[in-house]
Amino acid sequence: MNWIAIGAIADIPRRGARCVETPQGKIAVFRTADDQVFAIEDHCPHKGGPLSQGIVHGVAVTCPLHNWVISLETGKALGADEGAVRTIPVRVDGERLFIALEALASKAA
Amino acid sequence: MTEKLVIIGNGMAPGRMLEHLLEAAPDRYAVIIFNAEPRVNYDRIMLSPVLSGEKAFEEIVIHGDGWYIKHGITLYKGHRIVAIDREAKTVTSDHGVTESYDSLVIATGSVPFIIPVPGKDLPGVLTYRDLDDVNAMLLAAQSRAKAVVIGGGLLGLEAAAGLKERGMDVTVLHVMPTLMERQLDPAAGYLLQKAVEARGIKIMTKANTKAIFGNGKVEGVELMDGTIIPATLVVMAVGIRPSITLAKEAGLEVNRGIVVDDRMRTSDPAIMALGECAEVGGHVYGLVAPLYEMARIAAARLADGEDRRFVHSDTPTKLKVTGIDLYSLGDFADGEDREEIILRDASAGIYKRVVLQDNRIIGTVLFGETADGAWFNDLKKKATDISEMRDTLIFGQAFQGGVSSDPLAAVAALADDAEICGCNGVCKGKITGAITGKGLTGLDDVRAHTKASASCGSCTGLVEQLLKLKLGEAYNPAAVQPMCGCTSLGHDDVRRLIKAKGLKTIPAIMQELEWKTSCGCAKCRPALNYYLVCDWPDQYADDYQSRFINERVHANIQKDGTYSVVPRMWGGVTSAGELRAIADVVDKFEIPMVKVTGGQRIDMLGIRKEDLPAVWADLGKAGFVSGHAYAKGxxxxxxxxxxxxxxxxxxxxxxxxxxxxxxxxxxxxxxxxxxxxxxxxxxxxxxxxxxxxxxxxxxxxxxxxxxxxxxxxxxxxxxxxxxxxxxxxxxxxxxxxxxxxxxxxxxxxxxxxxxxxxxxxxxxxxxxxxxxxxxxxxxxxxxxxxxxDPWSERVSGKDKHEFRPMASVGFAEAAE
Missing domain, CATH: 3.30.413.10 (Sulfite Reductase Hemoprotein, domain 1)
Incomplete structure (x- = not known):
């Protein structure tokens, strides 16, 4: 897999997120309370809300627009809502973070 | 050779039967349908949303015209069958069409019951059964005049809510003392009445209609006690009766409905009946679940498929009025061999009741919060022994499993000098001392003797838990609505415990009060953060990750992910200099919309998040500070x-x-x-x-x-x-x-x-x-x-990471 460096884990606040801009749109990179890192499309399956702006709890984020709760592990909406965002593979190498952009690139091609 | 299957009626039950049949034996029958209604099959249950305007007719169609064509089904729309000749095996419609059959299915449904009072045939008296009724009601509603709905059952209340939504002044007449008395116990009936009345619908119970009067058209309703209620529209929704005339005339065995066996066969082996017109095992049905079961059985029989037989089961009732949550199931009458568990929350308008017999659920009424209806239904169906989870059963599924759910643990752990009642300065020791020393047994006793919970009442939950702690099972406190799924404590309890136990961080609260999740959720974290900010202003470090995005970045998020910015204009007073500065900012950042707010200030909308600090910097130079238009503040x-x-x-x-x-x-x-x-x-x-x-x-x-x-x-x-x-x-x-x-x-x-x-x-x-x-x-x-000022803080670099992307990647590859 082709891993692309995006920065360090310390760049993201715990229970928070940062955005990575790509030609195919924004990716939200999350850091949980226990320092797990996840990346998903920054686009809620409900009405396209920016998930990176939501409140992070456990391994889920609540969308700031209409409170859908999205699993960071699977990208799927939790609870009664149905829908999913794409998840992007993340590799943590010490302090450094990498994401695999192949999925996105293939979409562009 | 293909056999001929003729179906009389095109409602939801035969529609579902055809779906099953086409799947099991697609080519076996040539299907011919006669529908008295001049239209395709639609979801009759959804007529209420059509009446209220929440849905259009097109949205509730189940099978459009194309479906019939695709499956080669002949559909006679607007044809009412007037005769069945069982000797010749033919049916004849009111338009004179005669078709022969090998198998016949009668699905004539039901007819609304019309109460036999004078004036029942006046123009302006309607029933509530099909789309024609809904269209007639919609026409009448355009006048925005007065309407009377006779019948306070499911249909009547849905009709009333729809008419009210369409602007009519609606009165519901109900002959019994409480609404929906067949599905609800009196307590839930009372809550329902309050909820319906809160929407501006008048309800008269024990109201016996004497006559409908009017000269050439409806002018009003007169009750037995002489009360006159003016109305230009009267809707009768007092119940339905199976439509059995056709079957009776054909000599089939009928009782309340058309009598069928448990495979939907009538007294004539070539004829089946299903839906609301059918009577099986002495029951007739009006709710969709058993009707769909009949459809499945009838299809299996027609296809010579599995030997499926109809078994009676209770079906839950739900009211389809937006904003009123109601669920009822099974038997909930009191009885000597029965026990019940009840949860009430008067301020939240919640009532839950589960009726038990031999530790098994036999009935449930839920009002205000119905999410656990399906779970209770499941426990009832499986006749699960609930004695293990009895203490928490009423709180629903989310509260089962998990060992940590001793709701008294937090209070038990409190020190004797922890303050419980802030208004009157009463500590735990004083309350527990009074309970044991003076033999107190209830909340009112504690209030009288110690003044705890006697003022604002926000510590009531804690006082009740102390009573429970001291008196054990002898005391049964009213259940508290928990803050969220992460805890069984209510907001008031949490606020008091933060003070009483001196909890000063979110993790401390979650640990000490035994949160069920690792780091809360989007409901409890902002609440806890506020409580801590409020209670310990000099000691607590605001946790921005527990704040909603607006309060985290000090601007209002919009639907497209951009932000709006509202600077403070003290008392709504501004100046040429301020206005000029705003104009310059709008030009410089190409802000797409500038709007005057209801609070006497100016809103700039459509600002990209990355631009926020620069916008604030320019506004700050002109003396502006944040207007907190985004804040719980x-x-x-x-x-x-x-x-x-x-x-x-x-x-x-x-x-x-x-x-x-x-x-x-x-x-x-x-x-x-x-x-x-x-x-x-x-x-x-x-x-x-x-x-x-x-x-x-x-x-x-x-x-x-x-x-x-x-x-x-x-x-x-x-x-x-x-x-x-x-x-x-x-x-x-x-x-x-x-x-x-x-x-x-x-x-x-x-x-x-x-x-x-x-x-x-x-x-x-x-x-x-x-x-x-x-x-x-x-x-x-x-x-x-x-x-x-949060804006100037951020202009000087605080929380920089919030406003910048972490990285930009992949652009070079895309350019190739």
């Missing part, structure tokens, strides 16, 4: 021009408004706080629908509070009259501090005030000088840490 203080300009002004309302805003800005509150100061009782600043308002009069300042002009509309209540501006400020500040300390997160002042009572608030703020001063002092202390 002080928003605006609207003013009129007062004695400075107005010929009617009695006081300097503009000056007072600015003074209040400059004193109170930056404070966080449980929900937003909007204020206004009017210079005279003409009230141009509209102070009497605000959270806090001042109406100036010659003799001083009338302080108002607890108004609302949003989801609810409510005029303010008068707290009192004070003589000077200084006094007015002190009273307002003390009032807001009391609200900050007591209210539940997201609870506006008017809701808090309703819970606490105006009398108690007056007592603490106006009558008790030392209390007022203490509240005032605590607010002033807290402001030392709160009055920092």
């Amino acid at each position: 002080l928003r605006t203080v609207k003013t009129c021009v007062g004695t400075d300009w107005c010929r009617f002004g009695t006081q300097d309302s503009t000056g007072l408004g600015i003074r209040i805003e400059k004193f109170m800005w930056g404070s966080w509150t449980p929900a937003k706080v909007k204020m206004a100061v009017s210079g005279c009782p003409r009230n141009c600043a509209e102070a009497t629908c605000k959270d806090v308002g001042v109406v100036c009069v010659d003799s001083g300042y009338e302080i108002h509070f607890a108004g609302a002009a949003g989801l609810d509309i409510k005029g303010t209540e008068v707290l009192g009259l004070v003589k000077t501006e200084d006094e007015a400020l002190e009273v307002i500040v003390a009032l807001v501090q009391m609200y900050r300390e007591q209210a539940r997160y997201l609870e506006r002042i008017y809701k808090w005030a309703k819970r606490i009572g105006t009398a108690e608030i007056k007592r603490q703020i106006l009558d008790d000088t030392s209390k007022r001063k203490a509240y005032y002092e605590r607010f002033v202390f807290s402001q030392k840490f709160a009055q920092v």
Whole structure:
């Protein structure tokens, strides 16, 4: 897999997120309370809300627009809502973070 | 050879039967349908949303015309079958079409019951059964006149809600003492009546209709007791009767419905019946689940498939009126061999009742919160022994499993000197001492002996838990609505325990109060963060990751992910310099929309997040600070021009408004706080629908509070009259501090005030000088840490990461 460096884990606040801009749109990179890192499309399956702006709890984020709760592990909406965002593979190498952009690139091609 | 299958009726049951049949034996039958209604098969259950305007007819069609064509089905629309010739095996329609059959299915449904009173045939008297009825009602509703619905059952209430939604003045007449008495117990019936009345629908129970009167068309309804109710539309929704005339004339065995065996066969082996017209095992059915089961069985039989047989089961009832949640299932009458578990929350309008027999659920009524209906239904169906989970059963599925759910653990762990009642300064030891020492057995006893929970009542939950702790099973406290799924404690309990146990961080709260999740959720974290900010202003470090995005970046998120920015304009007063600065910012950042707000200031919408710090920097140079238009905090203080300009002004309302805003800005509150100061009782600043308002009069300042002009509309209540501006400020500040300390997160002042009572608030703020001063002092202390302009902080680099992307990747590859 082709891993692309995006920065360090310390760049993201715990229970928070940062955005990575790509030609195919924004990716939200999350850091949980226990320092797990996840990346998903920054686009809620409900009405396209920016998930990176939501409140992070456990391994889920609540969308700031209409409170859908999205699993960071699977990208799927939790609870009664149905829908999913794409998840992007993340590799943590010490302090450094990498994401695999192949999925996105293939979409562009 | 293909056999001929003729179906009389095209409702939901035969529609579903055909779906199953086409799947099991697609080519076996040539299908011919006669439908008395001139249209395709639609979802009759969804007629109520069509009536209320929430859905269009097209959205509730189950099988469109194309479906019939695709499956080669002949559909005669608007053909009513008038005769069945069982000898010749033919049916004939009112348009003279005759078709022969090998198999015949009767699915004629039901007809509305018409009460035999004078005037029942007048124009303007309708039933509620099909789309034609709905269209007729919609036409009548255009007049926005008065309507009477006879019947307070499921259909009647849905019709009433729909007509009300369409602008009519609706009265429901119900012959029994409580609504939906066949599905609900009286307690739930009462709550339902309150909820329906809250929508502006009038309800008359024990109302016996004597006659419908009018000259050529409906003019009103007369009751047995002589009451006259004027109406131009009367809807009869008193029940349905199986439509059996055709079957009876054909000589089939009928009782209440067309009698069928448990495979849907009538007394003639070539004829089946299903749906609302069929009677199986002595029951007729009107709800969709058993009708769909009949459809499945009939299809299996027609396809010579599995030997499926109809077994009676209870079906839950749900009301389809937006905003009223109701669920009922099974048998819930009292009985000697039965036990019940009840949960009530009067303020939230929640009622749950589970009826047990031999530790198994036999009936359930849920009102206000119905999410666990399916779970209860499942337990009932499987006849699960619930004795293991009996204590938590009523709270629903989310509360099962997990060992940590001893709700008393937190209170048991409290020290004897922990303060339980903040209003009256009563500690735990005093309460438990009184319970054991004086043999107290209930909440009222504790209130009488110790004063705990006797004022604002927010510690009631804790006092009840202490009673439970001391008295064990002998005491059964009313259940508290938990904050969220992460805890079984309510907001009030959590607030008291934060103070009593000196909890100063979110992790400390979650640990000490035994949170069920690792780091809370989007509901509890912002609430806990606020409680800590409020209670420990000098010690608590605000947790920005527990704040909603608007409060985290100090701007309002919009639907497209951009933000809007509203700078403070003190008292709604601005200047040429300020306006020029705003104009320059709008030009420089190409801000797409500039709008004047309802709070007398200017909103700039459509700003990209990355641009926010630069926008604030420019605004800051012109002297602007954040307007907190995004905050659960002080928003605006609207003013009129007062004695400075107005010929009617009695006081300097503009000056007072600015003074209040400059004193109170930056404070966080449980929900937003909007204020206004009017210079005279003409009230141009509209102070009497605000959270806090001042109406100036010659003799001083009338302080108002607890108004609302949003989801609810409510005029303010008068707290009192004070003589000077200084006094007015002190009273307002003390009032807001009391609200900050007591209210539940997201609870506006008017809701808090309703819970606490105006009398108690007056007592603490106006009558008790030392209390007022203490509240005032605590607010002033807290402001030392709160009055920092968040915009200038961020211009100087705080939280930089919020406004910048972490990285930009992949662009080079894409360019290739």
